[in-house]
Amino acid sequence: MGTKHKSPEHPTPLTFRILLALADSDRHGYGIIKEIEERDGQGSAPNTGALYLALQRMETEGLIQDAPTPEHGGGDARRRYYRITEKGKRVAGAESARLAALVATAREKDLLAPGDA
């Protein structure tokens, strides 16, 4: 808790996950939840309120934006779809690099067995 301020370039785990979920496709909130649960397992997704709090703030900061309802594959006109912005991609990329560097360090220090991710 010592850090005074965290820049958007250093997103929280939830923000990062949302960015990852949106990296390959526009999704609505429920789609994002499904994507997170598919990657990290049942029960890993935040409650609905927390998700939309994050979405609202990410939108304000320009990490994500509104997307049109997809024409193909069962788009639902009542729903809102979210799309990752260029800035969002940059933040996600930077965070990925930072995490990758951390993982590299962990591997150097033999914390990671060769078979692990």
Next chain:
Amino acid sequence: MIRGILAGLIALAPPEFRERHGEELLLTHVNRASERRGFFRRILFGVGEAVGTVFLVLRLRLEPGKPSGVQPPAGRFRFFETSRQDLRFGLRTLRRNPGFSVTVILVLALGIGATTGIFSAANAFFFRPLPFQQADRLVRIFETNPEFGWTYADAAPANALDWREQVAAFEDLALYTEFSNQVTFLRDGEPELLNFTSVTGNFFDVLGVRPALGRGFRWEETWLGNDAVIVLSHAVWESHFGADPGVIGRSVDFPGGTVEIVGVMPPEFRFPDSAVQVWTPWGWDPANRGATWFRRAHWVKPVARLADGISAEEASAQLEVVVQRLQSDFPETNSVMGAGLMPFRQFLVRDIRPPVLILLGAVGLLLVLACTNVANLMLIRATDRSKEVALRFALGAGRMRVARMMLTESLILALTGGGVGLALGWAGVKAVGRMNPLGIDGATEVALDHRVLLFALGVSILSGILVGVAPAFRATMGGLVESLKEGGRGGSMGRGTIKAANALVVAEVSLSLVLVLAAGLLIRSFLLLRQVDPGFTTEGTLAVQFTIPATRYGSRDEVLDFYDEFLLRLEGQAGIVSAGSVGQLPLNGTSWSSQFQAEGWPPDRVGFEILHRRADEGYFETLGIPLIRGRLFSSADGPDDPLVVVVNETFAREHFPDEDPLGQRIAYDRAASEESTWYEIIGIVGDQHQVSPGQPPRAEVFENRSQDWGRNQWVVVRTERAPEQMVPNVRAVLREMDPGIALASTRPLRTVWRSSMAREEFLLALMVTFGVVALLLACVGVYGVTTEAARKRTQEIGIRVALGARRHEVIAMMLGRGMTVVGVGLLVGIAVSVPAGRALSGLLFGVAPLDPATMVSVAVVLGTAAFGASYLPARKATAMDPVDSLRAE
């Protein structure tokens, strides 16, 4: 439910969020909720979602410009941080005072538990959806007849079948009955009786319930020739058929021939009541529809599904048109026969409503009383803490902060009490539910659902606020200087606090007076009810019932011979004095009723609503029912001899006030003629209460069992030993005669008598419990305040004693003040009792709601208890050595 809460919360969010994400959030929530299976998983998920949304709204409101998703470091988020501090502090304070905390939690648990328990019953009756498809479109239809005094009568099948065809507002209409018959099934080679009930072929479709296995009935199967089908309850399918899915299509023996099992109902379907194990179609002869008896006898219960978009009012108006048409088409049976309808649930709970509402009112009072009591305890403790509070002010704490701290404490107590109370209440409801004293039918189920949980939560929070507000107000409103001054001499109450505590005592005494009075009235009423002579001997008498199967005893003579032989063999048993037979036990409900005319009466003289029962000479002798005049049935009144009947005293008094009923001939017709069946009255016997000791006996005619025979009689025996002990002997005699017939029911008449008052007894037990708890709570309150008052005046007492005042004078002075407060409480209580007693009047028997004797005794009991509660601390205070008293503090 949860969706509604979320929608409400989102309405509180800033508009820009609401417009952009609100709808989307709800959609996502609904999607996720639909993935949750199981009751508790749903509840947990729902609570998580609600809490998450509360945080969402708070954060959006309180920190609009915050960057994305970054978790707030401690200290930046004041509100929650402070709450956490309050919580931690509250828990610590409460842990330091375990005695106080446990007392408060228990008192609140009692109040919240009782309230939640009664609410869960009310929930089952009034709020839980009926276990039928679109149950709000179901209506129950009944017949009315001002001449007979009928309001919610069963329908005549011919009338109901006409409504079904002629009222367009009904999508469909089904007929069922609450009577059940018994059929013997073999279970592991032993005969066992199953209850079956008859319905029309569309019964399951109208209720919208699908069988778990196979199919339901079809409309054609209502009628004779197509009716050789049955549907099993889930329980019987498991117990008698080993839950074998292959039972569908299997043939079983039934009265009247072999039938095919076509379906098995789901386990939760228990309608008309949980005793039903098999459903069969009525199997009516279509020719009945033209027969007069089919329009005269009223024994079916119609339930209809309203057509889409039709209101109950519209349906009612259409029904009225058909009813009037039937009145003119069938004047002999229908000239004054009306009909009405009511939403199904409303009809099912119409008897239960008043007692449940009264119980809810009573537990509500009890809860307020518990809260008042706890508020009092908290107030007393708040004075103990006045120094601590003053110190906090001095150190710069705001009033709001201190008030919030105290409220947090009381909320912790209330929520813990609520949790304990919920467990208590639920255990109580489960225990009571097994006895089913309110007569819950198969359509209602008492369950711990989200309504009960939310109710318990709501009541707990409300209680927490209720008990916390007074002390929080007291602690923070008095100025710093006053606080220090008041409490400066040590931890006793200031004058203002005493005033507040006295007000609470007045409230406690008056509330408990209302509850104790209600208990007192019900006790008196119940004692009077028990003193009513039911008209027959309840001691040393036993009744058993069985059915003589038509498959093996086809003719009238075979059935009559069986009963005669059985009674003869019973009387030959050691320990059995006499035996007899009757169609329906007294205090066990009525069978059928009719109108009648006596020979020679003018056409406009008709006797309405006479009850009928089939009996023999042995019935009257065995149950000690006196013969007033004339004679009982004898062997001379055989099946082919002239028809004779015996009437009760009420019948003689009401219908033959100026003539001698003996020797009169009567026929059960409105316009009797030569073609009518005529019966001669040969005797008058004493009245027996037919329904309950609280309802006066009605005019009744006893037909002779040998002349008007049936296969489903009760057999009564008078025993020399305890009646329960004779059951094996009776069973052995029956087995000796026919091992294939099982006893359906064995009931000592004492049990019959007791269970006719079961509802009254249940209400009494609950109310007495509430009354006793109320009395105890009031005493605790009085004791607490007197103790505090005594503590505050220790020095004064010391001085008085030192100056030579006698001890009893000092005690009298202290008691005088305490009892004045109690007296005011009693007066307020009596004033409040007037409307409360009126609400109770429908449940009372033979005692007025403001019965002065009860009121005085209740006031005396309460006053004495309060006297004791204030005498003890007063005596203790004066017992101190004056030197010690002066030195105190």
